[in-house]
Each structure stands twice: as C-alpha cells, then as structure tokens.
Amino acid sequence: MQIARLLLSRCCCFPRSPQSALRLLILSALIVPGALAAQVKQSKDIISFHLHDKYLILVQATVNGTGPFTFLLDTGSTHTVIDPGLARQLQAPVIGEASLVTVSDVRKDRLVRLKEIRVGNSVVSELGAIIDKMDDIKLRAPGIRGVLGEDFLSEFDMLIDYQARTLHFDGEAPAGERCRIETIGRYRDMPTTNRLLIDAEIKDVSGGTVQLQVDTAAKLPELFPVRPGTSHYQPWAGSIAFSSGVNGRKIHPHTTIQVGTTQVSDLDLVQSRRGVAFDAVGLLPASMFHSIYISHSGGFVILNPTQ
Numbered sequence: 001m002q003i004a005r006l007l008l009s010r011c012c013c014f015p016r017s018p019q020s021a022l023r024l025l026i027l028s029a030l031i032v033p034g035a036l037a038a039q040v041k042q043s044k045d046i047i048s049f050h051l052h053d054k055y056l057i058l059v060q061a062t063v064n065g066t067g068p069f070t071f072l073l074d075t076g077s078t079h080t081v082i083d084p085g086l087a088r089q090l091q092a093p094v095i096g097e098a099s100l101v102t103v104s105d106v107r108k109d110r111l112v113r114l115k116e117i118r119v120g121n122s123v124v125s126e127l128g129a130i131i132d133k134m135d136d137i138k139l140r141a142p143g144i145r146g147v148l149g150e151d152f153l154s155e156f157d158m159l160i161d162y163q164a165r166t167l168h169f170d171g172e173a174p175a176g177e178r179c180r181i182e183t184i185g186r187y188r189d190m191p192t193t194n195r196l197l198i199d200a201e202i203k204d205v206s207g208g209t210v211q212l213q214v215d216t217a218a219k220l221p222e223l224f225p226v227r228p229g230t231s232h233y234q235p236w237a238g239s240i241a242f243s244s245g246v247n248g249r250k251i252h253p254h255t256t257i258q259v260g261t262t263q264v265s266d267l268d269l270v271q272s273r274r275g276v277a278f279d280a281v282g283l284l285p286a287s288m289f290h291s292i293y294i295s296h297s298g299g300f301v302i303l304n305p306t307q
Contacts, residue, residue: 043121045169052141055219055287062118069145076215077149078194080129086145087131122169124152150194154296161291176305179260185279192279203256212284222272223282262303264288
C-alpha cells in the first residue's frame with residue numbers, strides 16, 4: 001500500500017481560537033494505490049463569494065454533480081475537507097485513512113474520493129477529501145459543509161477581491177509587486193506540501209525577516225511558539241508590552257507588517273495558543289489586503305494589485 005505524506009495545518013482539533021478556522025495535522029495517509037488521478041478543468045471564471053465576519057470566504061460548490069453546498073475557501077488548509085453528513089449523502093467511497101495528531105491525542109480519520117468538485121466553471125476531478133465534523137468552524141460560519149484546501153486551490157491562479165467580493169480564476173496577472181511564495185516547508189524534518197509561505201518583517205517584533213503562512217481563514221496576524229532549534233528567533237523576547245486579549249491571549253497592538261514594499265499598520269498581533277510550533281513562524285491573514293493575487297503556477301503573490 002502506497003504511503004503519501006500529507007500535512008494539514010488547520011482543523012478543529014487544536015485549541016479553539018477566534019483567529020483561526022480549522023487546525024489539523026495529517027502526518028501520514030494510507031491510500032489505495034491507483035485510487036486517485038486528479039484532473040483539472042480550468043476556466044477564466046469570475047464568481048461571487050460571501051464574506052462572513054469580514055474575513056471568511058464562503059463559496060458555493062457542487063460535489064459529484066450535487067449541491068450547491070457552502071464551502072470555506074482556506075489557503076491555510078493543505079487538504080479539502082467535508083463533513084460526515086455530506087460524505088454519507090454523496091456515498092463517497094473510502095480510499096484510505098489518515099493519522100491525525102491533535103493537542104491531546106492521535107486519531108484515525110477516513111479519506112474519501114470525490115468524483116468532481118466544482119466552483120463556478122473551475123473543476124477538479126478525482127480529488128481526495130478528509131471527513132471531519134468541523135465543529136469549531138461551524139460555530140463561526142454556520143451552514144458550511146466543507147473546506148476547499150490548497151489541494152484544490154493550487155490548481156488555479158486566483159485573484160481574491162475583498163472589496164468586490166469576487167474570485168477571479170485563471171485570469172491575467174494584474175500589475176503590482178510580485179512577492180515570492182514557497183509551497184513546500186518543513187516540520188519535524190519532514191517536508192510539508194500545499195503551503196503558501198512568504199517572507200515578511202514584523203516591525204519591532206521579529207527583528208528581521210520571518211516566514212509567514214498566507215491564510216484566508218485567519219482573522220488576525222498570529223505568531224506560533226518558538227520552534228525547537230530556532231533559538232536565534234525569539235518573537236516574544238525584549239521589552240514589548242503586551243496586554244490581555246480575547247480569551248486571555250496576548251496582544252501586541254499597533255504592529256506594522258511589511259511584505260516586499262507593502263506595509264499594513266496598526267494591526268493587533270496575537271500570540272497563538274496552539275501547543276506546537278509549525279513550518280512557519282505565524283499566520284498572515286489575506287483579509288489584511290483589499291485584494292490579493294495568488295499565482296500557484298508562477299510561485300508569487302501580488303498584494304493590493306492594480307487592475
């Protein structure tokens with residue numbers, strides 16, 4: 001049986017936080033050989049989305065010709081997720097299982113095959129999906145039936161326009177500064193895939209360039225715990241004054257984050273309550289920008305592009 005190494009950054013298993021939607025760590029997955037052969041139909045498509053709580057992107061998707069269903073668009077999730085009820089409704093065939101590492105335990109979850117998942121005219125066929133209850137995100141965005149992760153999204157270049165509430169799939173790249181992204185990171189000496197990692201400077205906090213994850217399901221900029229073996233970077237050291245935030249989290253107010261030549265100021269930076277470090281230093285919410293162009297094919301993003 002073929003072993004596929006996967007890593008999913010978000011699912012309901014990690015501590016609940018108003019800044020993050022889902023948090024899940026998939027260390028390994030056992031997949032039936034030959035069960036998947038993903039195919040993509042690309043289109044220069046423009047669709048509308050609903051912006052929930054000013055940052056969560058909710059889109060309508062059809063699955064196996066059924067629907068539409070409400071899905072969360074989440075660049076922070078490496079894999080697509082559906083809830084158990086939708087899996088039963090679709091009678092989606094199980095193709096394997098995944099080992100999920102949570103704060104308190106390790107559990108097994110099922111992987112199923114989706115014949116087709118479609119957003120507008122943009123389609124990915126023969127896609128694997130993880131079954132999860134998604135209790136945490138459903139509290140914040142009632143009615144969602146799944147999450148569109150980077151295994152789906154990486155097949156397209158897309159412009160997210162938060163002001164117009166539109167997604168542009170596979171259109172021409174707009175004008176603007178191209179900032180390089182990396183799609184492969186490392187965690188516990190293992191490669192992580194389907195990532196959107198970008199270099200940034202957090203003024204008066206990082207003391208230099210750090211790598212953040214571009215995340216459409218993060219509400220506020222967030223820093224993770226210091227990773228073992230990276231003592232040269234101490235995000236909470238020094239004379240920074242913190243105050244108690246939501247749910248007792250620490251906040252560094254009035255922070256400025258710079259990516260390339262683009263700066264966003266007067267941000268509340270929060271310290272993550274998650275118990276583990278990860279392959280990035282923290283999260284960079286995509287909703288910080290009026291719009292963002294993500295070129296999976298070219299390996300770059302454009303922040304606040306000009307149309």
